[in-house]
Amino acid sequence: MATEFHNLQEMQHCASLVTKVFIQRDYSEGTVCRFQTKFPSELNIRIERTLLEETVKTLNSYYMEAEKIGGQSYMEGCLACATAYIVFLCMETRYEKVLKKISGYIQEQNEKIYAPRGLLLTDPVERGMRVLEVSIFEDQGSAGSSPSSTLSSDSSAR
Amino acid sequence: MKSCDSQQTDLQAVPTPAPIPPPHAASRGPRGARRKWEVFPGKNRFYCGGRIMAAQQSGVLPLTLGLILVTTGLFFIFDCPFLVKHLSSCVPAVGAVLFVFVFITLLQTSFSDPGILPRATPEEAADVERQIDSSGDSSYGPPPRTREVVINQQVVKLKYCFTCKMFRPPRTSHCSLCDNCVERFDHHCPWVGNCVGKRNYRFFYTFIVSLSFLTSFIFSCVSTHLAMRAQDGRGLVSALQESPGSAVELVICFFSVWSILGLSGFHTYLVASNLTTNEDIKGSWSGKSGDVASNPFSHRNVFVNCGSVLCTPLPPSLIDRRGFLPEEEEPAQTCCTDVQLPASANNTQRKVCSQGRKGLLESAAPSPLQSTSCPQGEPQTVPPGPRRPSPADSEPTRQASNGCRAQHSAGSQGNASSARHSHHKSRMKKHKEAALSISNPTSHGPVAPTCPDSVPTSRGTSSTQA
Numbered sequence: 372m373a374t375e376f377h378n379l380q381e382m383q384h385c386a387s388l389v390t391k392v393f394i395q396r397d398y399s400e401g402t403v404c405r406f407q408t409k410f411p412s413e414l415n416i417r418i419e420r421t422l423l424e425e426t427v428k429t430l431n432s433y434y435m436e437a438e439k440i441g442g443q444s445y446m447e448g449c450l451a452c453a454t455a456y457i458v459f460l461c462m463e464t465r466y467e468k469v470l471k472k473i474s475g476y477i478q479e480q481n482e483k484i485y486a487p488r489g490l491l492l493t494d495p496v497e498r499g500m501r502v503l504e505v506s507i508f509e510d511q512g513s514a515g516s517s518p519s520s521t522l523s524s525d526s527s528a529r
Numbered sequence: 530m531k532s533c534d535s536q537q538t539d540l541q542a543v544p545t546p547a548p549i550p551p552p553h554a555a556s557r558g559p560r561g562a563r564r565k566w567e568v569f570p571g572k573n574r575f576y577c578g579g580r581i582m583a584a585q586q587s588g589v590l591p592l593t594l595g596l597i598l599v600t601t602g603l604f605f606i607f608d609c610p611f612l613v614k615h616l617s618s619c620v621p622a623v624g625a626v627l628f629v630f631v632f633i634t635l636l637q638t639s640f641s642d643p644g645i646l647p648r649a650t651p652e653e654a655a656d657v658e659r660q661i662d663s664s665g666d667s668s669y670g671p672p673p674r675t676r677e678v679v680i681n682q683q684v685v686k687l688k689y690c691f692t693c694k695m696f697r698p699p700r701t702s703h704c705s706l707c708d709n710c711v712e713r714f715d716h717h718c719p720w721v722g723n724c725v726g727k728r729n730y731r732f733f734y735t736f737i738v739s740l741s742f743l744t745s746f747i748f749s750c751v752s753t754h755l756a757m758r759a760q761d762g763r764g765l766v767s768a769l770q771e772s773p774g775s776a777v778e779l780v781i782c783f784f785s786v787w788s789i790l791g792l793s794g795f796h797t798y799l800v801a802s803n804l805t806t807n808e809d810i811k812g813s814w815s816g817k818s819g820d821v822a823s824n825p826f827s828h829r830n831v832f833v834n835c836g837s838v839l840c841t842p843l844p845p846s847l848i849d850r851r852g853f854l855p856e857e858e859e860p861a862q863t864c865c866t867d868v869q870l871p872a873s874a875n876n877t878q879r880k881v882c883s884q885g886r887k888g889l890l891e892s893a894a895p896s897p898l899q900s901t902s903c904p905q906g907e908p909q910t911v912p913p914g915p916r917r918p919s920p921a922d923s924e925p926t927r928q929a930s931n932g933c934r935a936q937h938s939a940g941s942q943g944n945a946s947s948a949r950h951s952h953h954k955s956r957m958k959k960h961k962e963a964a965l966s967i968s969n970p971t972s973h974g975p976v977a978p979t980c981p982d983s984v985p986t987s988r989g990t991s992s993t994q995a
Contacts, residue, residue, distance in 0.1 A: 391652045391656070393652075393653055393656050396698065398678045398680060398685075398687070398698060398699055399678060399679060399680060400680070401680050401681070401699070401825070401826055402698060402699055402700055402712070402713065402826070437842060438841060438842065438844075439842075440833070440836055440837050440840065440841055444836070444840050444841060444842055445836055445840050447840070447842070448731075448836070448839055448840025448841075449840070451843075452731070452735060452839070455629065455630050455633040455634055455637075455735070456633070456634065456637055456731070456732060456735070457633065459843055464842055464843045464845075465842040466842040466843060466844055466845055467845055470845060496845070496847065497849075498647075498650065498653070499646050499647040499847045499848075500847060501646070501649065501653070501695060501698075502653060504652075504653075
């Protein structure tokens with residue numbers, strides 16, 4: 372698929388933001404962090420459904436790993452309690468480690484999949500873990516198209 | 530957002546990529562950018578560059594600290610020498626360990642972010658409003674400002690918070706004292722001067738349990754000390770005269786040990802059933818027709834419940850107090866501002882670029898972040914604790930309150946809560962004055978004993994609405 376944006380930087384230099392689409396949290400399994408895999412209709416012409424679903428599913432699995440209760444988390448909890456939780460000031464918690472992994476994953480996805488399609492994922496942690504924000508960009512003029520490009524003209528240019 | 534759209538139109542009307550020098554970005558480079566705590570919309574004060582949070586009023590936290598320090602100090606001065614000589618030398622050691630536990634967990638409870646949810650960005654708020662408007666057409670289904678979600682075969686209603694402009698996640702409540710939505714909101718405790726929520730509940734629980742151990746320990750040591758002195762034939766009065774500090778400790782401990790033990794017992798029950806004080810008081814999970822209470826979040830196993838409340842990995846702070854604000858805050862910014870940044874492909878640049886774009890749209894509409902001025906308070910009043918390198922840290926945050934009176938007057942719970950409120954008020958007074966007639970805490974059922982808990986307004990339609 373021919374694309375105008377080859378990397379994030381090119382996109383940000385030449386593109387203007389059209390709109391943002393928000394993928395909301397899925398609370399059907401309680402307060403654990405999960406995002407809905409429902410595909411937003413605004414992204415229909417931008418990206419294949421399976422790609423976005425794959426990204427969301429991977430993110431959900433990362434969050435599940437971060438919040439998993441098991442033998443290790445019990446041990447960490449007991450150790451932390453025994454030290455009056457001072458370890459939290461000295462050590463990086465498991466959650467933070469996973470968040471770093473997630474941030475790297477989102478960066479990689481943006482570079483490989485979303486930027487070439489004029490999209491940008493925002494790490495949910497920057498939005499208070501409420502939403503997964505997908506920004507839709509328009510090519511502003513590097514290809515000589517009119518500044519007031521609409522979605523249809525953009526897709527036809529592709 | 531209309532201004533946002535008009536902004537977009539202006540941008541696209543400009544013949545392409547001539548970079549328009551932004552009027553305000555030059556005044557604030559990446560290094561001179563303001564931090565997010567400076568524009569935090571909640572009612573908090575920040576010290577030490579955002580590492581420490583406090584509420585607008587200091588509340589009762591100094592009293593709590595004072596009582597603990599005074600009692601423990603008197604214990605070490607008056608009782609320990611005698612008991613070391615006559616009983617055992619591990620008495621001061623045990624006392625010291627307990628005191629350290631109590632003090633550290635108290636500070637962590639008071640100065641941690643309880644799990645504040647940052648407010649929705651303007652685009653998110655607009656998106657939610659659109660969804661509400663579109664769903665409000667049908668006459669069936671839940672009212673527009675609520676959403677229903679099924680958790681563990683139980684319908685849970687999510688309410689819309691008018692202040693934070695989002696649908697609150699389950700178990701989240703808006704504290705009107707702090708003007709923040711807090712995840713897994715338990716209660717706002719004036720004694721620790723902070724909300725107790727998802728991130729600091731384990732600190733709070735450890736604090737009250739270790740405080741009950743400390744109080745009981747000091748009480749029993751003082752009683753032993755005075756009994757041993759009195760046994761020498763001189764009587765209790767002379768024993769008290771020889772050790773006046775013990776008398777003070779005895780009084781303080783006698784009146785606080787019951788309340789604190791009761792509070793610990795109550796919270797142990799809450800932990801074992803994976804409930805919050807807020808849910809317990811409101812009876813969120815008890816059936817309307819007298820069914821057995823079914824908490825959809827309970828794992829039906831006491832140990833798993835305890836583990837899931839106390840032993841889950843500590844979630845990060847979502848408000849990112851020390852993070853930098855995006856550079857473009859004023860509406861008159863263009864996206865071509867990003868061109869001014871050096872064109873080297875590195876992560877920081879991309880992040881700033883993307884944040885700049887977001888900042889453009891965030892600032893295009895009147896942002897709640899800019900409209901509130903967060904009173905910054907005096908710096909360096911509290912020595913900073915050891916700093917974590919990552920922004921998502923659990924730095925001390927201290928939010929005191931004015932007591933539950935104002936809180937309840939703002940609440941919309943009706944007669945039941947006002948009855949509870951007066952009950953809370955009377956309990957707080959009794960505890961403060963060390964009155965004699967403290968009722969048995971265990972008889973209170975869902976009411977949180979001793980800790981004058983403020984039941985927050987869970988509705989957005991409270992006095993916090995603009």
